[in-house]
Amino acid sequence: MQTNTLLAEQSNTQVLTVYRNQFLQDVIEGLTGSPKRLDSKYFYDANGDKLFQQIMQCPEYYPTRCEMEILKRQRGAITSTINALLPSYDVIELGAGDATKSVYLLQEMIQTGTDFTYYPVDISGSIISELENKLPQTLPGLQVRGLHGEYMRMLHQASELSNKNKLVLFMGANIGNFDTRQALNFCRQLRRQLKEGDLLMIGFDLKKHPAVILDAYSDSQGITRAFNLNLLHRINRELNADFKLRLFDHYASYDPATGACKSYLVSLANQKVRIGNTVTVEFERDECIYMEISQKYTPQEIQQLAFSAGFTPVADFRDTKNWFADCLWKV
Template sequence: MGEEHRFEVIRATPDDHLAEFARDVREGLTASPKRLPCRYFYDREGSLLFEAICALPEYYLTRAERAILEAHAEEILARGFGERASDPITLVELGSGSATKTRLLIAALLHRQGALLYVPVDISREMLEESARRLVRDYPGLRVRAIAGDYEDGLEHLASLRGRKLILWLGSNIGNLERAEAIAFLRRVRERMSEADAMLVGIDLRKDRAVVERAYNDARGVTARFNANLLARINRELGGHFDLAAFRHHALYNEAEGRIEMYLVSVRAQRVRIEQLDLEVSFAAGERIHTENSYKYSPEEITAAATAAGLRLLGHWRDPNALFSVNLFGRAP
């Protein structure tokens, strides 16, 4: 079967995604305090910037998670599904991005069972198409059925898949949800899992403030450009007139809450017009737009969240520096 016939991209996002973006921008910039949802980081430009962030020396998360998967991919599969292949496993990934780390599990599954269906879910259709083409080129036994949509679209498709599944949620994407929201989402995944399925979740661990803050305030300013791309996207898609130089990136670690908080800070008093919203937004000097939280977890918090979601911990792996964890869950009785 040719490469073109071994992948498809299904658009789950509604055609009115621009209207949804406009609604969320209006709601967020007229709120007090101002906010913008972090899911809008990931247009094509934002997705490319995030891939650049993952390669930065300060951004330990990607390296640590990759090291865990390199060392333990086969052990993870054996812990979740037994030592020997029986029924084939379908690999589903929520928030797949470029799927670079996922290749370690794809290779291990292909070695185990010879053929594999991979179902990546990502908000960026362009990133999905690019990664799917590369994957089917590099792995002859692989089929890719990509879902261009959000997590909820992925869950909807998950319910329709038959057979055993390994559900991936890597990159500490769980950290972008409030802790109660993360438990609620894990519970929704659990409701769509059978007893034969497993879920693998990458979770950043609580650690020293300086290490965390360096990861989100890199010396090259890539994270700052990633953050500012939210405003650039409003300019591109909604006729905004944001001067990107009039906002600065700010990321701080809230130790009590165990989370990084990211903001765009207005460097002066200003008014910004957004044409398609027929809206003018006022900013005081120093006023912040909240753009993202990234929660960190202790091992005890991971276990507690899983238990509250109706999941049981099948395995827990950390990198040698104990910066990051990869956790395998099964459905609790």
């Protein structure tokens, strides 16, 4: 027993070391490039998770409320459409977060007698642990097996764990974290991981008045600012860096022609930042770090993306404001 425990601890240590090394490599590569950038996937440590939950409660941040309305009011229609296409399936949710929205679909599936296992996938280990502990209490009878890691690798692992058809959930407008070229590549990667008959339900934030969109990514309470700055704090803590958070500010922009809403951190002074023990990054005053994109779409652009990636659009479900769409695609 002691030997097994020691091996498990060694394995966990090795995984953490590999992850830290990749984190360090990505940060150095991003901050020594031109223009400087950081990968938004690293936003989500324990504090980042909490801050994003607060963002979703902000009055300006509409996407969560719009998608929640869809899943609350149309869960029966969504589940009926899925069940008509697939008699048997497992559910894999990419970027599950706290599953606040998907829980409505899961509940409906349980009530309709669907025999499935729920595989939440998230890069945050704390989120996965919380889901495995809490969801079976919230939804008695739900079978949960959390997968902690990168989307494609975990999707492949889920396919090895079960030979059932798959319903993949990629909601919350997470596809918007890619620019349009990256989104097409991502959807094509998803398609290669799936087999004929599998379904993908994917959430899109639709183009709308530019002011509505920009306000959502620059909230009056400053929570989005804190969320972006938290990544610098994480780099300080985990990679032995010395970012001075007071010397950076948050800036958001939106281009209604392209649908690209982008977030930046702006250096407020000429400064030098040490990363680890060997790398020093110089910042000029007003120089920006590109943090993330939130891409917006028209219905026509969504349909074209589906066909280009090798899917067939089956149905889309929209909120009453027509601001958000959860689209069901079939392989």
